[in-house]
Amino acid sequence: MEDSFALQQVGPILALALSTxxxxxxxxxxxxxxxxxxxxxxEGHGKFIGMAAAPSSQTIYGFILMxxxxxxxxxxxxxPVAAIFVGLFAGLAIMASSIFQGKVAATGIxxxxxxxxxxxxxxxxxxxxxxxxxxxFVFTLLIx
Numbered sequence: 001m002e003d004s005f006a007l008q009q010v011g012p013i014l015a016l017a018l019s020t021x022x023x024x025x026x027x028x029x030x031x032x033x034x035x036x037x038x039x040x041x042x043e044g045h046g047k048f049i050g051m052a053a054a055p056s057s058q059t060i061y062g063f064i065l066m067x068x069x070x071x072x073x074x075x076x077x078x079x080p081v082a083a084i085f086v087g088l089f090a091g092l093a094i095m096a097s098s099i100f101q102g103k104v105a106a107t108g109i110x111x112x113x114x115x116x117x118x119x120x121x122x123x124x125x126x127x128x129x130x131x132x133x134x135x136x137f138v139f140t141l142l143i144x
Contacts (some may be wrong), residue, residue, distance in 0.1 A: 001005060001048035004080075008073045011083025012066040014143045015140075018091025019062025019098070026055025026102025037113045047112060047119055054126050058098040061137040072144050083144070090140040094133045101129040 003124075030052035037048050069087060072078040108122030 007061030008080040008083070009070070010082065011073070011078075011085070012069040013086030014063040014087035015069060015091045015094075016066040016082065018060075018088070019065070019094040020059045022085070022098030023056050023059040025095075026098040026100075026105070027108045029099070029102035029106035030055060030109065033109045037109050038115060042052060044112070044116060047116075048109050051109055051112070051119075051123060051126060053122075054105050054130065055098040055102045058094050058101075061133055063089060065140055067138065067143065069144055072141075079144050086140060086143055090136050091134040091143065097129055097133040101126055101133075106131055108125055 011041050033050040034052035037046050065087070069078065069083050071078055073083050104122075104125050108119075108126060112119045
């Protein structure tokens, strides 16, 4: 009984863990760029911090997926093995989006440092990468 419960939790845990790992890496990349930019200017630090924090939102998607997947597994509408594959691939997709969002945010921070008027345009690219995580989130909800 205990082993089957552990197996049931693998898929939801993968969705959360991989999403969170991606957010950590993305925030690290963008945060490092943010810190470097702050040393070069006396103002506009809030913009850099805001852009650097963008990849953290993917953890929320992973958390909600974890809760809903667990609920569906316990209700018997999703098998634990199917949930492992769904959690693995959804988590990996969200993780990749988070990492690349951090890279785009880092270049956006550098561009904003040179030309502050570019901030909104740079944030648009960050938002586009966010949409891929959102697509994975919604499609995963439809699958489960």
